[in-house]
């Protein structure tokens with residue numbers, strides 16, 4: 001199974017644009033390199049087809065052990081297009097084999113649908129593959145405006161077109177993105193390495209999906225604004241936040257890793273983020289009531305790619321270790337959200353991941369909504385129209401729905417919790433690599449309902465001798481329907 005783990009790791013790194021196919025394959029142990037290279041290249045050729053077959057078979061929904069899409073891709077590749085899965089028996093292999101008939105059936109159906117006489121007709125060419133994800137370039141509006149950038153780019157030989165079409169990879173056409181302001185799309189192979197506007201920080205190369213967190217957080221552009229980026233390095237998101245704040249107010253950028261903190265500082269300097277204050281510190285150690293940060297109203301927290309952790313476990317006892325690491329990582333992510341919810345003035349928290357796995361996404365959101373911190377401080381999910389509503393791929397309904405019954409709030413005995421349900425999946429955003437012209441990504445947005453009828457913190461309720469908060473504020477406003485608290489009839 002290690003051979004498959006290695007190949008899936010490379011696929012994930014390719015999705016995350018961490019290198020070229022050739023470069024990443026060279027990092028594999030020499031022993032299996034040739035065999036892994038063949039598997040990776042063949043899987044990439046058939047990736048869209050395999051993804052479609054996997055989705056229509058319902059495999060990943062039904063098999064909880066299958067949390068890595070890339071691992072499933074390479075295994076299903078070998079099952080359908082090679083000599084079968086070449087590994088000893090284990091829970092992952094068994095999970096795939098349970099769906100063998102269905103997978104074969106869906107593959108045949110797809111061949112017929114596409115009118116392919118042979119399997120090879122379903123393969124994408126290298127050009128088609130590289131044409132898939134455009135080169136995304138964000139205009140750093142801290143330094144100039146988008147119209148100015150467009151004028152400049154035009155003078156450099158590029159041509160603005162109405163919409164991006166994945167045409168020739170050396171095309172000089174570019175277009176404005178349909179969802180993110182100030183984001184431009186170029187042909188995938190366009191190089192900006194020698195471009196002065198890129199070298200000076202006026203243009204920032206940033207995948208479209210990673211622009212979503214700042215756009216959803218939509219921090220205020222006011223001299224009094226106080227915003228936190230809890231996990232800042234290398235700084236693309238921070239510089240985006242800073243630009244949206246028009247460099248006003250204060251943007252505290254936390255980074256706990258010393259080396260990455262240096263990168264963050266360099267990046268923020270280069271992008272002229274004058275309102276950003278880099279802080280070399282673990283966000284979890286910050287006292288939410290510390291006078292310096294207590295007035296923060298918006299917090300963004302985005303975590304490191306799960307795969308680095310996942311692959312470390314690829315040496316032995318793969319599946320269980322993987323699942324265990326995933327849950328540990330999810331628990332850490334939950335801790336970050338819950339900590340953010342403790343800041344007394346915070347009204348919006350955006351949690352994002354570059355993972356496509358429900359364990360780190362919908363499940364973390366679900367647990368956060370049911371946490372003491374969310375209950376005590378009245379956090380709910382922002383409705384779809386406040387979280388990039390125009391983006392069509394939303395969360396996974398089955399993963400968002402909680403199991404179990406509603407239960408009474410430990411804080412407000414007169415309230416009963418409404419459990420997160422399938423409809424809440426509409427509030428969150430997903431990006432699917434290979435389908436959305438982006439990397440895999442997940443974004444969620446928690447908002448605090450103001451004046452919704454209960455006190456805003458546990459502490460306050462305790463200070464007031466646990467008085468019934470509903471009675472106390474009943475005159476103010478009704479409890480909003482979107483909250484995860486509902487009055488017991």
Ligand SMILES: C[S@@+](CC[C@H](N)C(=O)[O-])C[C@H]1O[C@@H](n2cnc3c(N)ncnc32)[C@H](O)[C@@H]1O
Nearest residue numbers: 231233234235236237255256257282283303304
């Ligand atoms: C995925 S990266 C963030 C990417 C960044 N938001 C961007 O778009 O450029 C996560 C970063 O958060 C840092 N980090 C993780 N947990 C942290 C914590 N508790 N406090 C501060 N930094 C943390 C990691 O060291 C890492 O550099």
